[in-house]
Amino acid sequence: MNIKVIAFDADDTLWVNEPYFLENEHKFCALLEDYLPHHSISQELFKTQMQNLPLYGYGVKCFTLCMVETALRITDNTLNVKILEKIIENGKEMLQKPIELLDGVEETLQALSKDYRIVVATKGDLLDQERKLKKSGIEHFFHHIEIMSEKKTPDYEKLIKHLDIQPEEFLMIGNSIKSDVLPVLDAGGYAVHVPYHTTWAYEQVEHNIDNPKFTKVDVIKDILPFLLA
Ligand SMILES: [Mg+2]
DSSP: OOOOEEEEOOBTTTBOOHHHHHHHHHHHHHHTTTTSOHHHHHHHHHHHHHHHHHHHOSSHHHHHHHHHHHHHHHTTTOOOHHHHHHHHHHHHHHTTOOOOBOTTHHHHHHHHTTTSEEEEEEOSOHHHHHHHHHHHTOGGGOSEEEEOSOOSHHHHHHHHHHTTOOGGGEEEEESOIIIIIHHHHHTTOEEEEOOOSOOOGGGOOOOOOOOTTEEEOSSGGGGHHHHOO
């Protein structure tokens, strides 16, 4: 291996993210439980998110707009403004959550930063991801922050080109097989999967990966033996 740049996904790789979305989704279902059972509300919300993904992209603001739209649909446009107010308030609250780094993140970055260029490659709202990085206390480890609207093969090819390296000099670490592993392998890079205990339905894929450039580890610091000679 001749890795020069190691890219980290952010949400649920460096810090806690999906549990905050789930928490807010539960609150949303509770607000509308007079209209539909919780699981049906969740299904309706997911449907709205999938429809709006090409228009809105990812992140909390998009999630909030999708909750509003779903609530209007479920209530047949008779949504109580008090509920509307609460949905917006819950969305804003998500944007002010503390940053909870996952176990071993800091020591892993510390150890790798001596031998590699380290970057962040994440989706989500630009402003929100910048806020999280600033608050995280780990921003100084990174040479470059890439906030991407999508994480598909051409997006990684663009990033690799921008970093001025060859695909086989790039390694991506993340919790999503769909966004952090498959497109990177496709672009010719290395990929490491660090599963998180909960994954957004959209990011879930059934996939058996048989590729010498792929590794799976249980926790983030387990990548160190592979990368430190
Ligand atoms: Mg992630």
